Amino acid sequence: MNRTFVFSFLLFPVLVVTAWGQSAADVAARLGYPQLVIHNAKIATMDDDGVNENLGRTVQALAVRDGKILAVGSNAEVRALAGPQTKQLDMQGRLVLPGLVITHEHPNDWMFQEPTAWENSLPLENDLYQVHWLPAGPADDQYKYFWSSLREMTAKAKPGQWIMLNFDRATNLQQGEDTMKFLGGARPQISKESLDEVAPNNPVLIHSGSAMSVINSKALQEIEHVFPGFKEFSVNGTLPLGWESEDVVADFQQRPVGILNRNTIPNIIMKGDYRMEAKLLKASLELWAAYGMTSFASAPYDPVTFQAFSHLDRSGEMPVRFAWGYIGPDFSERTLRTIAGLLGRGTDYMWNIGSWPQTGSSCTTIDAPPQIKQQEQCHFAPGMPAREIVNRIIRTGGRIATMHTDGDKDIGYLLDAIEEESAKAGFTLDDIRAKRQTFDHLDGAPRPDQIPRIKNLGMTLSGQNYYLVNYGGAYKYARDYGEQYTCWIVPRKSLFDAGIKVGWEVDKPVPWLVFQRVLDGMKRLNPRDGKVHCPSEQTSRIVQIKAMTTWGAYYMLREDRIGSLEPGKLADFIVLDRDFFTVPEQEIPNLHVLMTVVGGKTVHLVPSLAKPLGLQPVGPVTWNSMSLPYLAEAKQQ
Template sequence: MKKILLVVIWCAVLNTAAGWAQGVNPPARLVNYPQMVLYNGKIVTMDDTTFTSNVGTIVQAMAIRDGKILETGTNAAIRALAGPQTQLIDLKGREVLPSFYMTHEHPVDWMWTEPRAFMHVFPNDNEILSRWLPNLPAKDQFALFEPTMKELVAKAKPGQWIRVVPNWGMDEERAEDFNQPGGGIWGTSITKEYLDTLAPNNPTCISNGFTSACWGNSKTLEEYRTVHSDLDDRMIRSGRLGRKSPSDMVLRGKVPQLAALLKAEMELWARYGVTGYGSAPYAYTNLQAMNLLDEKGEMPARVGWTWHEPIAPKGWDLDTLRHLSGQLGQGSDYLWFIGAFGAAGTCFSVSNRAEWDEKWGDKPPGYSVTQECSNGPGTPGWERNVAIAQSGLRIATMHSDGDKGIDYEMDAIEEGSKRAGMTLEEIRAKRHTFDHSAGAPRPQQIPRIKNLGMMVSQLNTILWETHRGAARIADQLGLEYTNWVVPRKSLTDAGVMTSFEIDRPLPFKLFFFVTKGMNRYNDRRQQVFGPGERTDRVTQLKALTRWGAYYLLRENQLGSLEPGKLADFIVLDRDFLTIPEADIPKIDVLMTVVGGKPVHLSAALAREAGMQPVGPDSWPEPIPSGWEPKPY
């Protein structure tokens, strides 16, 4: 009887399958069609795994289902997968790339510096009084500071926060002014006492124009004490507070509003193709805000976060780190743990040029290099790095400048790993890193970096700036050492992955910074720094995509457009692979998709596709004078 029943069931299955094959449509509830199909395009999958300039497979069309790439292929094959509700997008020959992952980038900083996201979330002065100064020389901005403060104080409610942000310029043409010895006129003139005089009844958070760190008055310090227990004598004297301060203080007890601000900042970066970050949260409330967005399904990007001292001033003991090591790589598709922020020495093995010391003496400008290391044996930085390695954690998202500090980092990795009894393969599996590549590695370090399985996050921005990076090293150490700054070609030739950063609130210059890595031309100095380290465009693209995903411990889910991977991609208005190098900075991102959902869609492409525009291009708030984006 059982055999007869099985035969009947099997026949029914075969008849049903035959019916579908002959064109009978199955019930819609039994079919999961793709939600989106893109066709008639140049879809660059970046599925090539080599260190060559090969991008891999290029296809015409791609189907997206449930946040992932369902299939890629020809127009006919992919269009045949579409159902009645599938969103069809005719690319009309446009290029599609995997979206970009910045491995040392801080939207948690930039949301307090650049005005667009902040003004979108806080469009009036009801919550926080904020002003952004125009693009003028630092002395002229400072001349506007006191009148601006008086205007804000007159308007402020008791206890309302007051913020003023100076302008480094959209080409950082004012950066030199703000990085003179002592911070220039801005850094030497804004004191706690001065702010007490200007705003005796309101807490202040006065930016230096770069990160979220700010100057406060006595009211600010009172607020700080309600949140943190690490207020020291230096902070009390100067009023200078670290990068965790705005999020933890200015929006204390307002995590939903902080989440809205962070979301807007990530949407702004998505406008230019960025959908992933590696960064320390810097403030515990920033991590809470990201978690809230993740729980609500509102993350417009993906974040690999790291353990960092401002989060845990006392959290570097071995037992704590061992517990954290059990969470390495764990989290959701949008928020996961990628390591611990180690200690870099920011020091060089090379002495200053005599001309430099004669000019500056013992009061050099900001971002000058040093020969004294804060992570050498016997220092707290050394002990931290050893503990990270010994615990089984990974050093990641760590600031660094200088080759000597990287020597000590690798020494600490080896020492900590030895104490833990780890094999070389186990060390390599951790993927320890250092970031910026601002004077490291020197050529002799590259074989050791490769042997340890490390990778390097690189900052093309410092090839273009003059207040730090290649120009500063040329002045201070000598032109011959500028090939140590972002040596991407040497690392690539050696088979060491590199990734990409901007590390400035300048997302609109992303493609411009790609060309800086290609030509290494410093516009202000009218000079190429380290010409032997110039690369082709595909090497830069791999750093932005495949290798960035590897840094974030998500290479099996991100970084290329392959079936089964998460559907993060961008649509461009021109062909990155073939246009002249001079035109690369002019590329515009027409659409950015994260997990199959558009987080940026230009009005022009929206009209073509019969969709509504999405993202910052539709924000109605005006941009303060002098802060308009300048892509190139």
């Protein structure tokens, strides 16, 4: 039906009656009036999900009933549906977009790393722990306070109380990564031994401003008490294959550094109390919603964290939607067949989209000096433990999804596995394409000759623009391999030209940089060296926003429910302060989300918009402690 004003197909019989003389108000009275009408807006429905630069229809108004979009159309058409109790909100010409769908994100990690969620959901000190963040600033300035802060916390610590001292990345992402130098290297300044000297009687966890942590001997003892032999405990966020081997355990005991918060905090510090973790998790998800995210994909990384997600879902407290990937610990064929049976199943707020065994690695097919090549690893080469599990996932009818990956050589092995194991299982090409196999990040893959193969297999991918602007990614490839290979870093334009849907990631605890990352993906300008790496892979803002909405929904196996604003779909949308499509490119990073609605429920509303709408502010702008960019200023408006 080629009309601006559209009901869902369920309304067709009533529309026929309307043609015989009933008004739109009569239709609404029969079906139930909408609870909410948004009008006088510029609503980009994003209802063209093709791999093209068409946005689909732009309308003035939408109606919401029972968490779903009832209708979209002109002001007059949609407002005619309103009943006596319908809340009608005049957006005064502002842009409304579908809620942002981020295909690889870790709010369940960032809640341990960035202080705002913790400060507004849990005490900073109780009988179980005390947690403190160093003053924000450059890494060296933070380090000046480190040992005095640790001594002060140790002096007042109760017996058995955990001490968590964190570097603060604040608003500067590079500052957080720079703090890693204190934990790494041959002679780290913060080590198990140096922590033991200051705090021999209390377990200590030190978190860098990046993802890594280090612990002391007392913390090691606490972990082994819960995970004897360290079995099922993760040093890097996924259970390392071969973790039970004596040499791996011994190495960890000697130098306990890794992504330790994922398992240590929920299982040991919080003693498996998923309700406690759920409070922190909810606050972290609300923060991301305040910057526009309404759905995200990732792995829960720990069973207690999975329980926390499930608790929020059951109790109706999930602020956003979570598409999750299974990462073990059991990868037996029976378990993987069960996970394959769960694919796409769940609630509107939490559903499975696949599984994966271990991160892809950095091995490439590029010639480089020996000192570069010897740093590369291939996890998916034939005979490797991770390859055997990938084979099993494919063979049992599963889907690879939410998996971190890097170099093109490992991606080649992944493609081999998809083709070979699918053939062994008797899957047709249509069967393979129906799975929508994936890999994430696009940090060094795919290389150009892999793209037709990916297209043929019906894959959908997920790309992270941060690799275009950090010290890794394009910068590293230009330095180590040559400028021509920077075209292998997030080759979004080549994938677009091939007709492949690619999702969109932030993958860092900086939700306030969402629109900065849009510009980074458009321009590919790396501020570290001032170069535009591979300008032929630059894309338009439309390609970026489709990746953040309709194509992301396709990655998450939910294109029938999220990603666009169409009748019958879930009412997830955001309101911006300015027009994403018309502001000058250099102004895109300065766009702000005034309102976020998930399933028809407002989860974020700033005072400057709440007041003219006759509503109260909602979400993190109402918290007592708020220092994050934009939200701190918005709170005072």
